[in-house]
Amino acid sequence: xxxxxxxxxxxxxxxxxxxxxxxxxxxxxxxxxxxxxxxxxxxxxxxxxxxxxxxxxxxxxxxxxxxxxxxxxxxxxxxxxxxxxxxxxxxxxxxxxxxxxxxxxxxxxxxxxxxxxxxxxxxxxxxxxxxxxxxxxxxxxxxxxxxxxxxxxxxxxxxxxxxxxxxxxxxxxxxxxxxxxxxxxxxxxxxxxxxxxxxxxxxxxxxxxxxxxxxxxxxxxxxxxxxxxxxxxxxxxxxxxxxxxxxxxxxxxxxxxxxxxxxxxxxxxxxxxxxxxxxxxxxxxxxxxxxxxxxxxxxxxxxxxxxxxxxxxxxxxxxxxxxxxxxxxxxxxxxxxxxx
Numbered sequence: 001x002x003x004x005x006x007x008x009x010x011x012x013x014x015x016x017x018x019x020x021x022x023x024x025x026x027x028x029x030x031x032x033x034x035x036x037x038x039x040x041x042x043x044x045x046x047x048x049x050x051x052x053x054x055x056x057x058x059x060x061x062x063x064x065x066x067x068x069x070x071x072x073x074x075x076x077x078x079x080x081x082x083x084x085x086x087x088x089x090x091x092x093x094x095x096x097x098x099x100x101x102x103x104x105x106x107x108x109x110x111x112x113x114x115x116x117x118x119x120x121x122x123x124x125x126x127x128x129x130x131x132x133x134x135x136x137x138x139x140x141x142x143x144x145x146x147x148x149x150x151x152x153x154x155x156x157x158x159x160x161x162x163x164x165x166x167x168x169x170x171x172x173x174x175x176x177x178x179x180x181x182x183x184x185x186x187x188x189x190x191x192x193x194x195x196x197x198x199x200x201x202x203x204x205x206x207x208x209x210x211x212x213x214x215x216x217x218x219x220x221x222x223x224x225x226x227x228x229x230x231x232x233x234x235x236x237x238x239x240x241x242x243x244x245x246x247x248x249x250x251x252x253x254x255x256x257x258x259x260x261x262x263x264x265x266x267x268x269x270x271x272x273x274x275x276x277x278x279x280x281x282x283x284x285x286x287x288x289x290x291x292x293x294x295x296x297x298x299x300x301x302x303x304x305x306x307x308x309x310x311x312x313x314x315x316x317x318x319x320x321x322x323x324x325x326x327x328x329x330x331x332x333x334x335x336x337x338x339x340x
Contacts, residue, residue, distance in 0.1 A: 014058035015087060019043065020051045022101055024074070025088045027061060029105065030195060031073040031203050040104040060084055064205045064213060073203050076215070078154070081176070113192040133261070134307040135297035140254060141169055144223075147293050147313050148173070148252065153220035156202075157244055159209045159237070160227030164190030167202040174221070177202030180212045209237050216243050225254045229264075229272045235283045242287035247318030251289060253280065257296065257308040280312045289314035 003011070015021060019041060026032060026040060038048050052072055055061045059080050062073050074081050091098060144166070152173050158166045161179030163186065171177065181187050181204065190204045207213040209227065222241045228234040241251050258274035265273065281291045293313035299306025 179204035284314040
């Protein structure tokens with residue numbers, strides 16, 4: 001962390017306490033509530049809240065509200081996050097106190113998974129019925145990995161994250177992943193899935209796709225998977241998503257091609273019956289994106305009674321260029337093709 005000496009001293013003071021180091025070590029493995037931390041640490045809620053307040057003031061952790069619950073996480077700032085991860089990486093996992101904390105953390109996550117499994121089983125029948133109408137998820141996921149490529153990047157945002165599946169498949173590529181969803185039940189499913197997959201570099205939080213609780217110009221990849229057809233103004237959602245991209249960042253949308261299956265509107269709350277390439281290209285253009293990829297996945301079985309899945313990738317027109325003075329990368333809001 002490149003900060004003034006006094007700031008570094010204050011930061012180290014905030015972290016240099018046994019309980020607070022334990023909290024940082026736990027949050028490095030996922031987001032937790034005050035109740036979770038109280039149970040794991042075996043301390044009173046006021047005491048845990050005091051530790052969290054000091055860590056928040058030092059900028060080492062963040063807090064977000066989800067209904068009546070408050071979740072805590074490592075800071076979104078890359079420098080603070082890297083500092084904490086470097087700090088806790090030196091703690092011996094075989095330490096008796098650390099082992100007990102991890103055992104209690106496993107119990108907390110196990111309860112999450114049981115609750116998520118119950119919700120998923122209650123709704124699985126309706127989801128499975130729609131899945132039977134279109135191409136297998138595996139084919140679409142393989143295409144997603146193909147169009148995004150294998151080059152690592154800094155940050156990913158998944159809008160309408162649902163079960164957190166996209167955060168899971170792209171986890172090897174990003175340093176920090178965030179998923180947004182309005183449904184607390186789905187967020188519980190996503191957290192359980194990420195815990196089960198051992199993914200600690202992603203978090204999910206409650207929020208509206210039209211005003212997600214994240215910073216703008218901050219993400220290299222934004223995804224919207226099977227969400228637009230539920231929205232009354234999908235074009236606005238595309239524009240809002242584009243504002244979250246870094247220069248040259250990419251927006252990937254997966255949804256249905258135009259279809260005439262009215263029962264999806266009546267029984268499953270689909271407000272839009274698919275989208276054409278022309279419509280998506282128009283929304284991308286209005287949002288300052290260029291449509292680079294359009295792929296199509298035919299339905300299995302009877303094509304007339306099924307759903308064609310589409311994948312679109314748009315790229316932010318702004319460029320990332322190297323600064324000739326210090327050779328660091330600077331983001332310039334200059335359209336492609338414009339000469340400096």
